[in-house]
Amino acid sequence: MTHPKRTGARLELKDVTKTYTGHGEDKHVLDRINCIVEPGEFLSIVGPSGVGKTTLLRLLTGLTPVTSGEILLDGKRVTSPPEDLAIVLQEYTRSLMPWLTVEKNIELPLKLKKIAKEERRERVQSAILEVGLEGNDSRYPWQLSGGMQQRVAIARALASRPRILVMDEPFASVDAQTRLDLEDLVLKVRDDFGITTLLVTHDMDEAVYLADRVLVLTGKPAHVAAEIAVPLGYPRDQVDTRAHPDFGHLRGEIYQLIRGKR
Amino acid sequence: MFSLLRRFLISSWLVAALLLFWWKISANSESYFWPPLGQIATQFKTNWLFANVAEDVVPSLKNLAIGYFIGAPCALVVGAHLGLSEIAQRIFSPLVNFFRSIPGVALVPIFIMLFGIGDESRRVSIAVAVFFPTLIATIEAVRTSDAVLLDVSRSFKFSSFQSLWRVRVPSGAPMISSGLQVSLQVGFIVMIVSEMLGAFRGLGAFTVEAQQSFMIIDMWTGIIMLGILGYIFNVIFELIEKRALRWYRGQKGLTT
Numbered sequence: 001m002t003h004p005k006r007t008g009a010r011l012e013l014k015d016v017t018k019t020y021t022g023h024g025e026d027k028h029v030l031d032r033i034n035c036i037v038e039p040g041e042f043l044s045i046v047g048p049s050g051v052g053k054t055t056l057l058r059l060l061t062g063l064t065p066v067t068s069g070e071i072l073l074d075g076k077r078v079t080s081p082p083e084d085l086a087i088v089l090q091e092y093t094r095s096l097m098p099w100l101t102v103e104k105n106i107e108l109p110l111k112l113k114k115i116a117k118e119e120r121r122e123r124v125q126s127a128i129l130e131v132g133l134e135g136n137d138s139r140y141p142w143q144l145s146g147g148m149q150q151r152v153a154i155a156r157a158l159a160s161r162p163r164i165l166v167m168d169e170p171f172a173s174v175d176a177q178t179r180l181d182l183e184d185l186v187l188k189v190r191d192d193f194g195i196t197t198l199l200v201t202h203d204m205d206e207a208v209y210l211a212d213r214v215l216v217l218t219g220k221p222a223h224v225a226a227e228i229a230v231p232l233g234y235p236r237d238q239v240d241t242r243a244h245p246d247f248g249h250l251r252g253e254i255y256q257l258i259r260g261k262r
Numbered sequence: 263m264f265s266l267l268r269r270f271l272i273s274s275w276l277v278a279a280l281l282l283f284w285w286k287i288s289a290n291s292e293s294y295f296w297p298p299l300g301q302i303a304t305q306f307k308t309n310w311l312f313a314n315v316a317e318d319v320v321p322s323l324k325n326l327a328i329g330y331f332i333g334a335p336c337a338l339v340v341g342a343h344l345g346l347s348e349i350a351q352r353i354f355s356p357l358v359n360f361f362r363s364i365p366g367v368a369l370v371p372i373f374i375m376l377f378g379i380g381d382e383s384r385r386v387s388i389a390v391a392v393f394f395p396t397l398i399a400t401i402e403a404v405r406t407s408d409a410v411l412l413d414v415s416r417s418f419k420f421s422s423f424q425s426l427w428r429v430r431v432p433s434g435a436p437m438i439s440s441g442l443q444v445s446l447q448v449g450f451i452v453m454i455v456s457e458m459l460g461a462f463r464g465l466g467a468f469t470v471e472a473q474q475s476f477m478i479i480d481m482w483t484g485i486i487m488l489g490i491l492g493y494i495f496n497v498i499f500e501l502i503e504k505r506a507l508r509w510y511r512g513q514k515g516l517t518t
Contacts, residue, residue: 080416081419094410095414
């Protein structure tokens with residue numbers, strides 16, 4: 001099937017800084033993060049646990065305000081969740097509505113946006129096809145495996161036709177085999193729609209395998225340790241790409257950055 | 263089919279045994295206050311199948327229905343909005359806690375004073391008593407919505423009205439439902455007591471009048487009828503809940 005190619009959004013982070021104030025001492029989490037993500041690009045953000053990756057994700061999705069600096073999506077300042085952005089979170093069991101079927105879960109955001117019924121149905125069906133959930137329309141999320149639930153979350157994100165997709169550790173809670181399948185699904189989605197894709201992960205292999213570029217965060221407060229281009233070419237393959245000498249080299253480089261700075 | 267029969271037997275043998283026991287030991291009873299169950303049964307048939315139903319049961323149930331379907335939805339709407347705002351909760355919580363500490367039946371005399379001894383005062387009493395359990399359950403349900411679900415709602419740009427009624431309330435439905443059930447039970451109690459205090463008809467009035475005029479067998483039939491009605495209401499409520507919250511039971515892996 002063919003998809004309408006959309007252009008991805010351009011994301012720009014300028015001196016993005018976050019300090020949590022409140023109980024006791026201030027907590028300086030992110031320090032002057034700068035980064036530009038080009039339309040259609042796939043960027044992975046890696047760093048050790050607790051470094052502030054999720055905080056960065058919350059800032060650039062507009063869920064939490066920045067302390068200073070600014071985030072621009074297609075030149076427009078992000079102050080609340082932008083229209084063209086969709087998110088997929090790690091906790092699939094908590095991010096889907098357990099009282100709605102797969103179909104209704106995907107449809108809900110469209111319904112609340114008052115999109116006509118005809119178009120809703122069409123979008124939901126094509127999203128279900130895109131992520132390979134055919135035949136599960138009327139099942140409930142809790143009747144599905146973790147990997148399938150995460151597919152529902154991805155389908156829901158796609159149905160709103162985003163120009164940028166942001167994912168927070170989306171595959172951290174699924175088993176290894178499913179994880180590889182979902183990684184390839186995400187690559188396919190990026191390919192089919194040309195949307196800008198951001199992936200927050202602590203898994204260095206995954207970061208390299210999926211991305212055009214990897215942003216490495218380290219330190220307290222976190223700053224950009226390096227921006228590493230991934231010249232591995234497409235299509236990627238779970239066996240060949242991972243066996244490529246450059247893959248191992250990049251992985252090693254990132255590993256040392258993360259370990260060295262801890 | 264067989265398992266259905268088994269389930270019925272498991273849940274009903276004790277009741278049957280107790281009834282039989284009551285029947286046996288009261289059979290030759292000469293006590294004025296403990297008449298033989300056989301006599302009560304005969305009188306029950308005369309009273310409630312279905313001679314007095316239109317006169318004494320239907321008005322009671324009508325009051326309960328009106329009171330419940332005014333009080334509970336109001337509580338749902340008010341509770342949902344109170345649950346959203348921490349400041350509103352702080353302002354209203356002393357008030358809510360004060361009124362909910364007063365047993366619903368204690369309010370009946372006030373409403374009789376205000377609205378007279380007609381059906382209005384009973385309906386108002388029921389509505390007010392029904393209000394609080396649902397209110398408190400709804401506040402808590404809305405207040406404790408899952409943060410991840412709310413992030414998702416925000417990222418999809420749901421308005422606060424949409425996220426209240428499309429996310430917070432449905433996800434809190436199991437808790438709200440418990441509140442609705444307690445409300446129903448409280449409403450039932452207030453229905454009876456409100457009739458015992460100065461009504462001319464209704465089940466509560468019938469029962470207390472029978473007692474005061476020493477028609478002890480009639481009194482017993484009234485009490486048994488109340489028990490049966492309360493039981494039926496609970497069964498109906500649970501059937502509806504089971505259907506409406508199928509997702510919850512499924513998610514929790516409950517089978518019964």
